[in-house]
Amino acid sequence: MRLRAFAIIALLVLSLLFNMGCSSQSQLQEGKVNVITSFFPLYDFAKRIGGEDVNVINLIPTGVEPHDWTPKSKDISEISKAQVFVYNGAGLEGWVGDLLGSITDNKRLVAVEASKGIPLIATNASQFTNETNPGASTGKAQGLPAQSVDPHTWISPLSAMQMADNIKNGLIKADPAHQKDYLANYEAFIGELQKLHDDFRNSLDAGTLKRHEIVVSHQAFAYLCRDYGLKQLPIMGLSPDSEPTAKDLQYISQFVKEHHVTTIFFEELVSDRLAKTLAWDLGIGTAVLNPIEGLTEQQAKAGENYISLMRENLASLLKALN
Known part of the structure; x- marks a missing residue:
């Protein structure tokens, strides 16, 4: 230091x-x-x-x-x-x-x-926590520390x-x-923001969705899931360049089938290769779920902002979960 x-x-x-x-x-x-x-x-x-x-x-x-x-x-x-x-x-x-x-x-x-x-969310260093993966009984992965804080508030x-x-x-x-x-x-x-919050709450946490599980490329949506009654399973961890193991991929495949997941979400500022390959193998679709960590050149030119991007996220979630 x-x-x-x-x-x-x-x-x-x-x-x-x-x-x-x-x-x-x-x-x-x-x-x-x-x-x-x-x-x-x-x-x-x-x-x-x-x-x-x-x-x-x-x-x-x-x-x-x-x-x-x-x-x-x-x-x-x-x-x-x-x-x-x-x-x-x-x-x-x-x-x-x-x-x-x-x-x-x-x-x-x-x-x-x-x-x-x-209120911050403590999370395992591995994307597969005890909550999402019953097999991870130790709460640790690959010798890493058991917990850190999810920063994606x-x-x-x-x-x-x-x-x-x-x-x-x-x-x-x-x-x-x-x-x-x-x-x-x-x-x-x-x-x-209050109107946006109300729309998320009324749409996602009203008990009318067919499913509440989402598979995402990047472990960035814990606060969204906590506040609106969803559950995420990430392919990669808190850092979007972390890589899953073969055992992790096997668990994702099992999770997708058990929960009838129709969509794997990816983001635009990092490679979508793994998410699309996995979706292809499982015979399901892909869509963007934006962690809003930055703008693409096209989004910047279009004048996109936090509110507009979050509304696009809500539309993507509703399409995948209904």
């Missing part, structure tokens, strides 16, 4: 020296509250709540999956000069602690942990409302002069 902290500090020093000669490339704006977010949902929330009073910068580029992304020297320099930094927490951004510890010259920076206050509209509240509070703390604007924007946005 000391070496990691030293590396981030060294990057910060180098970036500050570098940016002295190229400050024109900075995305920071004078006269506005500069808000830097760690990935897309937080960017979307901050823009909606901040409105015209803020300049929001998203660290992760379009088309990039956030799990293995780390900040570059320019990113660290931008954060060190911003007024607000919003990150998810719950272990998603492993680099945040060292980065914030290295920023000592910006005492006014408000760091917002968006997932604060959300935002993929439930119920959790998203708590995250929006945390961001609103952070903006007011950094810029109390525009509190009235932030509160008005927040109330409008929370109304949309």
Whole structure:
């Protein structure tokens, strides 16, 4: 950890020296509250709540999956000069602690942990927990630690409302002069999130579905399942590049047949090869269930946002579960 902290500090020093000669490339704006977010949902929330009073910068580029992304020297320099930094927490951004510890010259920076206050879900290091796989009696897989925290809090509209509240509070703390604007924007946005939550709850947790089990490529939907009465079986683990064993694939096949699953869900920012191959072997279909970790180029051009993508997710779930 000391070496990691030293590396981030060294990057910060180098970036500050570098940016002295190229400050024109900075995305920071004078006269506005500069808000830097760690990935897309937080960017979307901050823009909606901040409105015209803020300049929001998203660290992760379009088309990039956030799990293995780390900040570059320019990113660290931008954060060190911003007024607000919003990150998810719950272990998603492993680099945040060292980065914030290295920023000592910006005492006014408000760091917002968006997932604060959300009851977090502990999960096995393997995607096959005791709950989904009765054969995994030890709660461990391949010598890994038994449990970690699932960071995918935002993929439930119920959790998203708590995250929006945390961001609103952070903006007011950094810029109390525009509190009235932030509160008005927040109330409008929370109304949309509440409607989204109601639609998910009424559609998925009303006891009218034929099935409640979903098979997904990435173990990203635990909060959605907890809040709306579903059960996920992931092909891969918390990180979308983890790989299942032959025994795991055998269990998935058995699960699909026993629960009459018709669809395997995949996501767009990582390879869909394994999900489609497995679906082909089992004679079932595939569809997108978006963990909303970022936008594709097409989604960015179309102006998609958290609300619109979650509504697409709801439509995909209803088609697969009815």
